[in-house]
Each structure stands twice: as structure tokens, then as C-alpha cells.
Amino acid sequence: MNDDIQEPVNDARQNFRSGFVAVLGRPNVGKSTLVNALVGEKVAIVSRVPQTTRHRIAGVVNGPGYQAVLLDLPGFQKPRDLLTERMQTAVNTTLREVDLIILMLNAAEGIGGGDRFVSDASFRTGTPVIIALNKTDLVGPDVVLPLIEEAGGLGGYQDIFPISARKGWSLEELKAAIVTRLPEGPQYFPEGEVSDQPERELAAELIREQALRLTREEVPHAVAVDIVDMQRREEKDIVDLEAVIIVERDSQKGILIGKQGKMIKEIGSRSRAEIETLLGSKVFMNLTVRVKKKWRQNERVLGDLGL
């Protein structure tokens, strides 16, 4: 089953443990933050806007005798358009393929209908579930303790941890529990490879992250980024990058460009700094904005964007 996700690099070694771990939860609970923290590198973008993650990203956690492949997923939701429908299909497909599920809840918001929806879907698979109650840094023990009790009633879980993905609280304990639950298996990713996301895609995500962070209201959900061209100059440590931010309406384009181009400049310079860190070289970026009406409903555009 797991071969659908990635061909193993090595055959199963004796005593080596490995597996695929789905990180599930409502939009905005902190799934991508947790995956980045456990991997120890930024493999997924994070923002305050729900539905930040649009496709499944593998983040690889290596340790002595084990490899856990964490699958950062879009937030679990009821689809509203073709884009969110595809996002949810990716979640449902993944649910059937994994060895372990981390069900994430948000301590600052309590447990609601949306969480029970995700939880039911998780427990229904019969796959072992670890519950992670996140954002405990935002509330006191008077809130956390009853929530642990309530979360425990959701289903037959293996372990339950109050954590803070942002502050790094109890992540070592969570990681140890994940490793304990991994079956014996092969090393799926070579040493040093922390993600399945090509540099080009991550570059697009880093631009989208800044667009999400710097804009408001209807703009974030209408944004997509297309890397038109990305090339390293021969014998020089310079990468030329041409990218387009796609939006649905002229008004959104106006917001993204900003007064005298201030906004697009800011998005460009912030994301360029991040991309330079990622690539380890200087980046010359040409960033523009284009309107594609109703791209979230358009099969062809979604396909072109890899969604």
C-alpha cells in the first residue's frame, strides 16, 4: 500500500522501523507547524489563514534505526469548490494508506463538530491514532486538563499529548511515541532528504506564504503561485526566477500590487530572502500578478498548478 506514496530506497533492514504518518485536523490547528518542528526544517508553509496547505507534503524525520514520513495535509473540511474538493480527496486517499494517524486538536478553541468529524474519520480507518492537543501555550491547565479528558472520549486512541508545536513543548515525547508505533520497514527516503517537494514547488509556496501573510479578507484564498521559469546560471551562484501570482479578480490584483507597487515589492523581497536560504544562492526574481477568473473551479488551471 505504501508503495503508492514512495518507492523504498533500501530493502527492509532488520530492526529498522519506518512508516507513513498522517497529520490530520481541522484547518489552522497547527499541522504544518508540527511537521516543520519534528523535521527540524521548514518543509511546509504556515500562516494564520485557514486552508494554507493545499496538497500533501511529506516531511521526513530520521533517527537511529527509524524513519518516520510525516504527511502534512490540507485541513479536513467539507469541499466548497473544485480546489477544496481536490484537497479533501487527497486527505481521504492518504487516510487509507498510512501506518499511523496524528489527530490534532486546538486547545485554544476546544473540541467542536469539525473536530468530531475528523476524529470519526480517523478512528473509522482502524489505523492507530495518537491525539495531539496543540496550542497549549495559549491556555492554562484549567483548560487543558478537562480537554484531555474530553479528547480521550473521542475514540480508542494509543496516546494523548498536550503539546505546543510553536514552542516545542512535549515534541520529544510525541516523537518517541510515533517511533514506538512504527512497524518494521525500509528506509523510504535517502539520508538528508527531508521532503518530497521539489525546490521549484517550495519556492512557489514561499511566495504564496508571504502573499497570505501580507493580505487580508478574500485575497488569501484566491491566491495561487506559478513558477514560470527557474534556472541556475552556469558557473555562477545565481538563480533566475520568474513567478506569477494568480488571483481571481482585478480588485485582488490591485491589493496585491498595492500603492505604487509597494505590496508586490514587499512580497517579493521577503519571499526572495527565504528562497535564497532554501537554495543557498542569490536569487534574481521577476514577480508579477495576473488575473485568471474562477481558477479555483477550472480543471485545467488546477492541473497546471499541480493541484
Ligand SMILES: Nc1nc2c(ncn2[C@@H]2O[C@H](COP(=O)(O)OP(=O)(O)OP(=O)(O)O)[C@@H](O)[C@H]2O)c(=O)[nH]1
Ligand atoms: N500559539 C500557538 N500558535 C500555533 C501553534 N501551532 C501553530 N500555531 C499557529 O497557528 C496558525 C496555523 O498554523 P499552521 O501550521 O499553518 O496550521 P495548519 O493546521 O497547517 O493549517 P492548514 O494548512 O490551513 O490546515 C499559524 O499562525 C501558527 O503559527 C502553537 O502551538 N501555539
Ligand SMILES: [Mg+2]
Ligand atoms: Mg498546513
